[in-house]
Amino acid sequence: MSATAQVPPETGSRVAPATGRLARLARLLVARRRLTLLLVGLVAVVAAVAGGGVEGMLSSGGYTPQSAESVAADRLLAQRFHAGAPDLILVAGAPGGVSQTAARQAGLALTEQAGRTRGVVYARSYWSTGDPTLRSRDGRTALVLVKLAGNEDAAYHRAHDLAPVLGGRHGPLDVGITGLSQVNSEAEDQSSKDLTRAEVLAAPLTLLILLAAFGSLPAALLPVLVGLAAVLATYAMLAGLAQVTSVSVFALNITTALGFGLAVDYSLFLISRYREELAAGRDVTEAIAAALRTAGRTVLFSALTVALSMAALLVFPLYFLRSLAYAGVLVVLLAAMAALVVLPPMLAVIGHRIDRWDVFAPIRRRLPGARGPEQGVWHRTAMVVMRRPVAVGGVVAVVLVALALPFLQARFALMDDRVLPRHSDAQVAANVVRDQFREAQTSPDVVVLPDLDAAAQRGSLAAYARRLSLVPHTVRVDCAAGGFTAGRRVAGAAAGYLAPRGKGTWLSVLSDVDPSSAAGERHARDVRAVSAPAPGPVLVGGAAATQVDTKDVLADRLPWAGGVIAASMLVLLFLFSGSVVIPVKQLALNMLSLTASFGAMVYVFQDGRLKWLVGDFVSTGRLEVTVPILMFCVAFGLSMDYSVFLLSRIREEYLATGDTTRAVAVGLERTGRLITAAALVVATVLGALATSQLSILKLLGAGLALAVVVDATLVRGLLVPALMRLLGRHNWWAPGPLRRLHRKVGLTDS
Structure with missing residues (x-):
């Protein structure tokens, strides 16, 4: 250069004219x-x-793999059996009790109204079924479960239209709405409000930062x-x-x-x-x-x-x-x-x-110090670090690794209503369900046997249901052969478990554990483990099984994502620098720059410590499973972004002088103020997301802002000079064949 x-x-x-494309x-x-x-x-x-109407074109959801067994089970339940976990849960409260005549009539009318709405697979309630688990312990609240047709995106759009109609006052009933589709609908509305707030906050702050820089x-x-x-x-x-x-x-x-x-x-x-x-x-x-x-x-x-x-x-x-x-x-x-x-x-x-x-200008004229490339604060910092590279680099690396240690205790789950603000309608209603309806079958494990002729093989079905009822934490199994608890039949055959036409049946497996917890995942895996002696091919679904499938898919693909990033960065940095040492070193440094953010994810957002720093949110004890992956890819790219700007000036000086120590100090001086300002801009813009009322955006904004700041200060300001000094001329080493390759295909502007 x-x-x-x-x-x-x-x-x-x-000065010679610049050349190149x-x-x-x-x-x-x-x-x-x-x-x-x-x-x-x-x-x-x-x-x-x-782009004026882009908000109405976007989709909510997309957090589960559509090829998963659990998704296939849910699809079959809806299409063939008109069953499956509800997309909307109507929480209807009546101060005088839900069994009173007026409340019963209003509840039946509400259930019928929901059931005959286009795009609704089923609507059932305490009043239409008499199911005691759909009535609260104090008798003042009842549930209406509504299953919507179509995929997750179609259900979300249908919920957006239905909520104003089904919610609110219905005679003596005061109806709140929750469920995955309602959560998605409210999340979209909230994200739109949060985007406006973030833009209003970020633009003037960005201008102030740039004024200070320029x-x-x-x-x-x-x-x-x-x-x-x-x-x-x-x-x-x-x-x-x-x-x-x-x-x-x-x-x-x-x-x-x-x-x-x-x-x-x-x-x-x-x-x-x-x-x-x-x-x-x-x-x-x-x-x-x-x-x-x-x-x-x-x-x-x-x-x-x-x-x-x-x-x-x-x-x-x-x-x-x-x-x-x-x-x-x-x-x-x-x-x-x-x-x-x-x-x-x-x-x-x-x-x-x-x-x-x-x-x-008046402020700068009063500040001491010269303006030369060898007399600024970043030059002096680099020289101090390079005089004691082992001590400085070692301390910084230990601090960053220590900040990452909480991530070893990370626990993951899928997003639920608690991603919304505490006062949101969906979360308020969901809290009522959690507190008052612990036995309601709003998210049981389900086992679908799509090819079984239940009428002809009722004995085999009963034996399979008994085995499922013996799985630890199983409360009850219901199917076309009856209801089973702890290996004993406790109820007769129930309607709704057979396909209206042709073969196929399904079983509801109710557990006493939270489906989003580790215990819920173990229960889903245990249910699947019983599938071997089943009377036919089975598909296991439900909320816990969906979470298991999602986490398994992410874990399976994560090495591939890491490989794509590592390979592409190694190749590009080699083409940029001509060195094989610098690419490997930069990958390691970028990993270190993410440590504080990943530790903070657990310490603040999972465990709920120091959460006042980012505003109020509901701490569930778990992280949304896709967020660390998204944060890693974005933050890794941003870290490499600043690496490239610093490396380009170091390399430019090195090519002019051949002195690595001088090149690092001058390169850092020429870019330190700019990288700091650039990092502050990006941290401000991304950090504005932390003002969101949605905890997923709050987590992303705060985590990415922290990663950028750590990278621009501790990593670029201290670790880079330390490692460059320790490696000296070896920073630019590459074997002979690769040096010749770089001369032919290296990235230049000519």
């Missing part, structure tokens, strides 16, 4: 700046219109404008993506924050380099060309690394993660494109006025 930026302007030397692109954009800005404006307007108002405003352009493009991109695949509603919050933060970061680095090139004696056009030739190349490479890290989510067969992969890859590339295409013509229009209106 060029080292021309280090020529002081007072020498009067002519990016430099030529910069000159073209500058020459056609009015046309380019006009086209950008038109595209922004079109994007705003196209001093100049124009230099601070330009990245914000580029970031807003990236957000508009993100909205349009999500709207288009939603036309071809299901896209999670949370993609809007996450990708908007990611796109805005990265676009601002990339612009920050380009503007900083542009100012350096102006100070080195270049004119405006050549300064822009040189900035794109150097920092622009790094922006492209950085965007590629973040995009590949996000692409690793594609290995997981959950559309929540896959849609975030599609959206994440596109938004990262959009952010880079916005910075590289929108910024050059803006800089050309502003020219030398980039440094006007320096609002922090």
Whole structure:
């Protein structure tokens, strides 16, 4: 990379013109700046219109693999038996008791109204079935269970329409609604409100950070404008993506924050380099060309690394993660494109006025210290660290590993109503169900025998049900052969367990454990273990089985995701640096930068300690199972993002001097302030998600913000200089064949 930026302007030397494809692109954009800005404006307007209704196009759910056995069981229950776990649970309260005549009549009418609604598979209640488990212990509340047709997304949309009709007052009944579909519906509404709050909070804070970093108002405003352009493009991109695949509603919050933060970061680095090139004696056009030739190349490479890290989510067969992969890859590339295409013509229009209106100039004039690359705070920090690399690096590494230790106690579960705020309707109703209806069969394990002729094999079915009733923590098994408890038949055959037409039957296996707990998972596995002597092929479903299947799939695919990230980063960093040592070292450092976040996940969000730092939420003692994976891929990409910017300046200085120690100190001095500002911007934008009322977004926002801050300070400021000093010239080592390969295919701008 060029080292021309280090020529002081007072020498009067002519600076050679920047060369390469990016430099030529910069000159073209500058020459056609009015046309380019006009086209950008038109595209922004079109994007705003196209993405205006994106919130209504997104989907809720997608946290379970659709190929899982449990999902197939639930699908068969709904289609063939008109059964299965309810999607909506109506919690109807009557102060005078649910058995009174008026309450009974209202309850029956409510059940019939729900049952005859289009898209409802079944609706049954205490009043229609007489099931005592659907009445509370105090007799003042009863449940109506509603199963909706279609997949998770269709059920969610149906619930969104039904809730206003079925909830509220029905004669003497006051009806609240909960259930997975209602939770998804309320989560979508809340995420929309949270997105607005996060945007309002992040934009002015970002501008203040940029003002502190640049001093100049124009230099601070330009990245914000580029970031807003990236957000508009993100909205349009999500709207288009939603036309071809299901896209999670949370993609809007996450990708908007990611796109805005990265676009601002990339612009920050380009503007900083542009100012350096102006100070080195270049004119405006050549300064822009040189900035794109150097920092622009790094922006492209950085965007590629973040995009590949996000692409690793594609290995997981959950559309929540896959849609975030599609959206994440596109938004990262959009952010880079916005910075590289929108910024050059803006800089050309502003020219030398980039440094006007320096609002922090009076403060800086009072601060001691010089401005040279060897006299700043980051240079001095690097030199102090490199004098004692073992001590400093060892202490920091031990601290980071210690912060990660709580993650060894992590427990995982699927999202439920407690992701919502405490006062949400779905959580209030769900708390009533948990407290008053412990025996209600709202989420039993189910065993489907799709090919069994229950009438002809009733004896085999009864024997199988007896074996299931002996599984530890099983309270009761109900099927077409009767009800069984502890191996004994306690009730006659019940209706509804046979297929209306043809073969097939199912069994309800009620347990006394929470289906989202470890005990619930063990119970589901134990039920499946009994399937071997079953009178035919079986499918085991239910909430606990779904959680088991989801966790098993994620655990099975996790090594593949890690392999994709590791392989792509190793290859790209080799192509960027020509070294085989630096890629391995950066992978290790990136892992360390995530440790504090993963420890905080457990300490704060699982165990509920210090949760006042991020606002109130319901601590369930478990983490949503997909969040650590999502956080790992996003945070790993962002960590590599800052690694690339620091490494590019270190390598540039090393190629000019051959002195690793000087290269590290100067590289850190030239990028330390920028990386800190960039990290603060991204931490602010992502941290704004922590103000969300949804605990899943709160966890993601707080965890990612912490990871970015740790990476930009402890890792880049202390561990990188320590390791670079210890390895010395070996940092740049590669075997002869790979050195020759790098000379042929290494990443350059020419």
